[in-house]
Amino acid sequence: MPTLNEIRMVAPALEKYTQDRLLGEVWKRPGLAPRDRSIVTLAALIARNQMTDMPYYVNVALDNGVTPREISELITHLAFYSGWPNAMSAVSVTKDVFAARKIGNDQLPSASQPLPLDEAAEAQRASRVGEQFGKVAPGVVQYTTDLLFRDLWLRPDLAPRDRSLVTVSALIASGQVAQIPYHLHRAMDNGLTQTQAAEALTHLAFYAGWPNVFSALPVAKDVFEKRR
Amino acid sequence: MPTLNEIRMVAPALEKYTQDRLLGEVWKRPGLAPRDRSIVTLAALIARNQMTDMPYYVNVALDNGVTPREISELITHLAFYSGWPNAMSAVSVTKDVFAARKIGNDQLPSASQPLPLDEAAEAQRASRVGEQFGKVAPGVVQYTTDLLFRDLWLRPDLAPRDRSLVTVSALIASGQVAQIPYHLHRAMDNGLTQTQAAEALTHLAFYAGWPNVFSALPVAKDVFEKRR
Amino acid sequence: MPTLNEIRMVAPALEKYTQDRLLGEVWKRPGLAPRDRSIVTLAALIARNQMTDMPYYVNVALDNGVTPREISELITHLAFYSGWPNAMSAVSVTKDVFAARKIGNDQLPSASQPLPLDEAAEAQRASRVGEQFGKVAPGVVQYTTDLLFRDLWLRPDLAPRDRSLVTVSALIASGQVAQIPYHLHRAMDNGLTQTQAAEALTHLAFYAGWPNVFSALPVAKDVFEKRR
Numbered sequence: 001m002p003t004l005n006e007i008r009m010v011a012p013a014l015e016k017y018t019q020d021r022l023l024g025e026v027w028k029r030p031g032l033a034p035r036d037r038s039i040v041t042l043a044a045l046i047a048r049n050q051m052t053d054m055p056y057y058v059n060v061a062l063d064n065g066v067t068p069r070e071i072s073e074l075i076t077h078l079a080f081y082s083g084w085p086n087a088m089s090a091v092s093v094t095k096d097v098f099a100a101r102k103i104g105n106d107q108l109p110s111a112s113q114p115l116p117l118d119e120a121a122e123a124q125r126a127s128r129v130g131e132q133f134g135k136v137a138p139g140v141v142q143y144t145t146d147l148l149f150r151d152l153w154l155r156p157d158l159a160p161r162d163r164s165l166v167t168v169s170a171l172i173a174s175g176q177v178a179q180i181p182y183h184l185h186r187a188m189d190n191g192l193t194q195t196q197a198a199e200a201l202t203h204l205a206f207y208a209g210w211p212n213v214f215s216a217l218p219v220a221k222d223v224f225e226k227r228r
Numbered sequence: 229m230p231t232l233n234e235i236r237m238v239a240p241a242l243e244k245y246t247q248d249r250l251l252g253e254v255w256k257r258p259g260l261a262p263r264d265r266s267i268v269t270l271a272a273l274i275a276r277n278q279m280t281d282m283p284y285y286v287n288v289a290l291d292n293g294v295t296p297r298e299i300s301e302l303i304t305h306l307a308f309y310s311g312w313p314n315a316m317s318a319v320s321v322t323k324d325v326f327a328a329r330k331i332g333n334d335q336l337p338s339a340s341q342p343l344p345l346d347e348a349a350e351a352q353r354a355s356r357v358g359e360q361f362g363k364v365a366p367g368v369v370q371y372t373t374d375l376l377f378r379d380l381w382l383r384p385d386l387a388p389r390d391r392s393l394v395t396v397s398a399l400i401a402s403g404q405v406a407q408i409p410y411h412l413h414r415a416m417d418n419g420l421t422q423t424q425a426a427e428a429l430t431h432l433a434f435y436a437g438w439p440n441v442f443s444a445l446p447v448a449k450d451v452f453e454k455r456r
Numbered sequence: 457m458p459t460l461n462e463i464r465m466v467a468p469a470l471e472k473y474t475q476d477r478l479l480g481e482v483w484k485r486p487g488l489a490p491r492d493r494s495i496v497t498l499a500a501l502i503a504r505n506q507m508t509d510m511p512y513y514v515n516v517a518l519d520n521g522v523t524p525r526e527i528s529e530l531i532t533h534l535a536f537y538s539g540w541p542n543a544m545s546a547v548s549v550t551k552d553v554f555a556a557r558k559i560g561n562d563q564l565p566s567a568s569q570p571l572p573l574d575e576a577a578e579a580q581r582a583s584r585v586g587e588q589f590g591k592v593a594p595g596v597v598q599y600t601t602d603l604l605f606r607d608l609w610l611r612p613d614l615a616p617r618d619r620s621l622v623t624v625s626a627l628i629a630s631g632q633v634a635q636i637p638y639h640l641h642r643a644m645d646n647g648l649t650q651t652q653a654a655e656a657l658t659h660l661a662f663y664a665g666w667p668n669v670f671s672a673l674p675v676a677k678d679v680f681e682k683r684r
Contacts, residue, residue, distance in 0.1 A: 002319045010319045012336055014304040050313040076470040083665035085506040091458045091466045108468055136677040139658030176667040202367030209311035211404040213368055221364040230547045238547045240564055242532040278541040430595030437539035439632040449592040
């Protein structure tokens with residue numbers, strides 16, 4: 001990220017917005033903790049493959065209490081939800097931050113007991129997707145069950161609520177409007193409150209641009225109304 | 229940007245298309261001035277975070293009569309419409325071009341009188357958006373009014389018509405189809421002609437790819453027809 | 457691309473998924489040849505402007521039997537379908553791989569006889585697009601005919617079936633859902649089988665992320681059903 005001084009050399013107004021509004025105000029809004037804002041920000045950066053600002057925000061995340069284990073899982077999660085190359089770029093950048101902060105293997109996820117699975121809900125999801133797309137792309141459907149919902153989502157080092165926050169943030173940040181309803185419902189089932197979701201949208205307006213957020217608003221509205 | 233010679237080492241046909249068609253023909257088409265084409269190009273590059281070609285096109289823009297003040301405002305504007313990280317990347321690249329051309333603070337925007345606001349139109353916009361989304365994401369709605377329409381859009385160093393051209397180009401270049409109608413109407417209210425909009429689409433086919441433009445064509449058609 | 461060891465330093469789980477699942481399993485699935493998977497991967501990387509992993513995958517492509525001539529044409533093709541800056545980035549990266557492997561001009565496409573054109577089908581396409589958008593953006597419509605369908609698509613060094621595979625992969629990878637039906641039909645007219653298309657979707661889930669593929673599934677389903 002350019003320094004405030006460097007921003008001033010090109011766009012003094014932007015330096016002022018950055019200092020007064022984004023860093024001085026948005027990050028301090030109630031309704032979403034700084035730790036959660038860090039998760040939202042990292043998810044947006046990885047989803048959009050914007051690695052220039054990444055070292056700065058990985059450090060901010062660690063300072064805000066996101067653990068190395070959680071950052072590791074966040075990147076692993078987004079390999080699937082934003083694509084492998086995005087995760088690979090995130091690895092390249094994050095390894096230097098981890099090295100500089102002497103974060104070693106003992107602070108990273110290790111093989112451990114998966115979280116319990118709600119078998120009934122998963123069976124219902126799998127059968128719905130299988131009926132829709134099982135004959136269209138059997139490989140996709142199989143991996144969605146085996147790799148995503150019976151493996152990745154059950155990894156214990158990132159709480160399901162945080163995993164959902166990562167997913168929803170990445171979807172909004174990359175304009176994947178059609179995929180938001182399922183994952184926003186799931187996020188709220190996993191404990192994300194409506195206030196937190198609304199603040200994530202506000203935060204993402206700055207980090208992913210107004211248009212992505214305005215395209216997400218109608219579907220968020222619809223999800224909120226359905227859950228009343 | 230690779231040199232024509234470097235392009236030839238990988239893709240001789242592409243070198244020929246670049247020289248004969250893109251640089252030799254598209255940029256010289258009537259209907260949209262080279263200065264405006266530079267604005268469209270910079271907006272597309274920033275919206276898509278493509279910084280490799282950016283130094284070349286910032287220089288072209290300055291040569292085509294886009295002022296440092298306008299480039300500064302264009303980047304500031306896109307912090308909001310393409311996201312902060314895109315603007316930060318643009319700052320990093322542009323500061324070197326500005327330094328090389330000895331463009332100092334005296335050529336950048338300074339605090340100045342905001343443009344007059346059409347209070348009735350803005351009140352109508354704010355009330356429409358507030359009714360739709362005021363309860364969904366109050367932070368987004370508040371910032372849209374305070375920061376965007378009562379602040380950013382009134383900054384005098386980029387004319388509203390150019391600010392609209394930046395916005396519409398960024399929306400088309402990043403596939404934000406749902407947000408095009410409002411901003412294309414606004415652009416034409418701000419003085420962009422239909423011919424200029426059509427040429428911006430043609431220009432963007434090359435800089436943002438055919439699919440983004442083909443997805444924008446039906447909504448552009450609809451806007452043009454509604455304004456007859 | 458980070459080494460497996462570097463991935464392990466940040467995300468041991470991701471290292472395991474990469475080695476066991478992506479490289480050890482997905483690439484070896486029947487239904488789509490490694491050569492075709494390389495074409496799909498390069499198209500996705502260029503469409504999403506992800507150049508960090510590009511050198512690795514250009515080498516993989518050459519090892520899998522994609523010729524320098526085909527890679528050259530693939531990049532040229534995507535200048536139009538993903539935008540010029542994406543192709544320029546791909547040139548910058550690919551020229552170093554070509555140089556390292558001593559791939560010279562004699563292995564690149566040269567001026568040659570265009571492929572025969574199905575005049576009736578092209579006339580029908582041109583008239584349909586002309587009626588829809590001829591008055592909206594005449595420049596776009598003209599270039600679509602002259603540069604794309606009567607020039608680019610007839611270049612002989614990338615087979616129409618492969619050119620279609622490149623196009624469809626790029627569309628899916630960049631979320632251009634509205635443009636998929638026309639090009640998936642065209643791909644299958646050009647000889648891409650339904651099994652191959654389904655496997656391309658599976659492959660792209662990993663390289664462009666699950667959400668892009670899930671948004672493409674309904675339109676793929678619709679195309680497959682219409683062709684029964």
